[in-house]
Amino acid sequence: MTKSVAGELADLELPVERGCPFAPPAAYERLREQAPINKVRLVSGGEAWWVSRHEEARAVLADPRFSSDKRKDGFPLFTLDAATLQQLRSQPPLMLGMDRAEHSAARRPVIGEFTVKRLAALRPRIQDIVDHFIDDMLAADRRPVDLVQALSLPVPSLVICELLGVPYTDHDFFQSRTAMMVRRTSQEDRQRAFAELRVYIDGLITRKESEPGDDLLSRQIARQRQNGALDHAGLVSLAFLLLTAGHETTANMISLGVVGLLSHPEQLALVTADPGRTPMAVEELLRYFTIADGVTSRVATEDMEIGGVGIKAGEGVIVSMLSANWDPAAFKDSGELDVERGARHHLAFGFGPHQCLGQNLARMELQIVFDTLFRRIPALRLAAPIEDLPFKSDAVIYGVHELPVTW
Numbered sequence: 001m002t003k004s005v006a007g008e009l010a011d012l013e014l015p016v017e018r019g020c021p022f023a024p025p026a027a028y029e030r031l032r033e034q035a036p037i038n039k040v041r042l043v044s045g046g047e048a049w050w051v052s053r054h055e056e057a058r059a060v061l062a063d064p065r066f067s068s069d070k071r072k073d074g075f076p077l078f079t080l081d082a083a084t085l086q087q088l089r090s091q092p093p094l095m096l097g098m099d100r101a102e103h104s105a106a107r108r109p110v111i112g113e114f115t116v117k118r119l120a121a122l123r124p125r126i127q128d129i130v131d132h133f134i135d136d137m138l139a140a141d142r143r144p145v146d147l148v149q150a151l152s153l154p155v156p157s158l159v160i161c162e163l164l165g166v167p168y169t170d171h172d173f174f175q176s177r178t179a180m181m182v183r184r185t186s187q188e189d190r191q192r193a194f195a196e197l198r199v200y201i202d203g204l205i206t207r208k209e210s211e212p213g214d215d216l217l218s219r220q221i222a223r224q225r226q227n228g229a230l231d232h233a234g235l236v237s238l239a240f241l242l243l244t245a246g247h248e249t250t251a252n253m254i255s256l257g258v259v260g261l262l263s264h265p266e267q268l269a270l271v272t273a274d275p276g277r278t279p280m281a282v283e284e285l286l287r288y289f290t291i292a293d294g295v296t297s298r299v300a301t302e303d304m305e306i307g308g309v310g311i312k313a314g315e316g317v318i319v320s321m322l323s324a325n326w327d328p329a330a331f332k333d334s335g336e337l338d339v340e341r342g343a344r345h346h347l348a349f350g351f352g353p354h355q356c357l358g359q360n361l362a363r364m365e366l367q368i369v370f371d372t373l374f375r376r377i378p379a380l381r382l383a384a385p386i387e388d389l390p391f392k393s394d395a396v397i398y399g400v401h402e403l404p405v406t407w
């Protein structure tokens with residue numbers, strides 16, 4: 001049976017900041033080596049099981065005996081604080097927090113919108129969007145340019161707006177509220193942002209119910225009407241999740257991907273020499289940065305044994321995808337960024353029934369951005385030393401607040 005570690009590691013309060021600034025914190029590495037499933041204390045209060053290795057991470061995420069339902073007692077406070085959890089519990093649930101039949105009923109009607117085949121039709125429009133923002137960058141009369149504002153945020157924001165039928169003119173509003181919601185800093189700001197965004201989306205769905213357009217949300221409304229009953233609250237939850245998950249994550253991945261490639265010129269050279277390598281490079285960047293670490297938290301619904309460790313019903317479990325994605329048993333020389341490694345089995349999009357619904361869209365956006373950016377601005381370089389970049393160690397989704405680049 002795996003032992004609980006004593007001393008320094010047992011006293012550890014998580015999360016702790018990443019080192020280097022890319023690598024998982026040293027404590028995560030030690031936990032993975034010494035006690036891959038171990039109880040840890042959480043900064044936000046309470047304790048939970050910490051799952052570090054790739055093998056057990058997949059086992060937990062695929063196991064229906066673990067619940068994603070944040071309303072259940074014992075759900076670990078890792079990416080949430082107690083007040084935000086309370087607020088979430090008072091609202092209709094998001095798909096992310098549902099289990100089994102309730103979850104399938106919420107996810108099934110939207111799956112068709114995110115298949116590779118369906119998304120292929122969006123490729124030319126996404127290419128136009130990327131080219132448009134790069135044209136603006138090239139036309140800027142001053143450098144350095146902040147890549148976050150010039151490209152990373154606007155591309156996925158405009159794409160998800162067009163897909164959902166959200167007016168892009170509201171982007172300042174929903175981008176700032178989403179960024180606030182995923183920051184660990186101010187609890188009041190987070191709660192206000194959550195409430196304001198929910199009200200905004202409620203209004204949007206109400207308008208679409210009377211004046212449908214040609215967009216994903218209107219199609220869901222039509223589909224529900226056809227089936228008999230309109231679930232207004234469910235549509236608000238769906239739109240809320242897709243809008244927030246659909247831009248902030250990809251935006252951070254664009255910025256970090258650019259940092260990763262610019263700081264590993266030999267890897268960038270491999271990608272620019274053969275764009276056929278870009279899809280594999282995207283997988284490796286997703287693995288290397290694992291920006292959504294810890295969102296895959298669960299609570300056990302019955303007593304069980306995983307990896308030789310007994311977990312009791314009602315105990316919280318945090319799957320560290322970052323730790324799993326740097327597990328040398330799954331990725332040789334895991335600390336190296338290697339765009340040719342074939343990292344497709346990474347867990348950056350989660351695993352099991354909740355695996356990211358928008359992953360094909362995110363992949364396509366990342367591929368188009370990296371190919372186009374380095375082709376059109378081959379002399380692109382960071383305009384600040386890496387150690388001076390404002391990394392988002394204060395947020396649930398890792399990234400950079402600003403990314404000055406020049407050429």
Ligand code: HEM
Nearest residue numbers: 095096245246249250253296348349350354356357358362
């Ligand atoms: C690089 C970008 C992205 C990353 C790293 C990411 C990561 C994740 C992860 C780790 C999960 C699983 C959570 C869990 O198991 O509890 C997830 C779920 C989800 N993601 Fe993403 N995501 C990204 C982009 C997107 C995009 C572009 C969309 C929408 C267009 C999206 C929509 C969703 C939804 C709806 C779920 C919930 C699925 C479910 O509960 O069944 N994500 N994402």
